[in-house]
Amino acid sequence: MSHPRFWDLDGTRYGIPTYPYHLAPDGLATRRQLRARGLRPGGQPVAAQILWRSRRTRGVRAAYLYCISLALPVRPMTPAKWAALERALAARRRCPCCRRDAGYTVPTSLGTCLTCAKSPVLAA
Structure with a gap:
């Protein structure tokens, strides 16, 4: 179930645009999702975040999102x-x-x- 308190598209409540779990727009990805595509944030600031209630930690968890279009390729291992x-x-x-x-x-x-x-x- 999506919590309305996690909808903050303009960032007035949480400081950055905030989306509920599974409802982030296309064009944004977490670090792990970027890595799966062979990309890294490359110094760009956090563009948005996803918030959700966690039963495991009994609190609110966050995942930061980065713009895919600004991401850079992962540096190869030397x-x-x-x-x-x-x-x-x-x-x-x-x-x-x-x-x-x-x-x-x-x-x-x-x-x-x-x-x-x-x-x-x-x-x-």
Whole structure:
């Protein structure tokens, strides 16, 4: 159900044009929708927003919209960026306790690999 309080086409109530969920006009897209098209906002300001009531957060959520016509293509990954990403992912796989590559991302809830977490020496 659409909430009338989220209709603010001229931006007088919320400061920018505001639409209810699923009712944004054509020509506007969220960051995720731009990325799916191979685009990025490219420094443009937020053109509008979508507001909706969320049962999960029990409040109002927002998604910012950008003009598709002003969006720029996504910059390609350079070899240096690929290498940095690979190093970051490798660091997430390395256990800080045994210093081995776990072969999976070490759970932040445990802080160590599963083998070290089950070890009776470390449990104390």
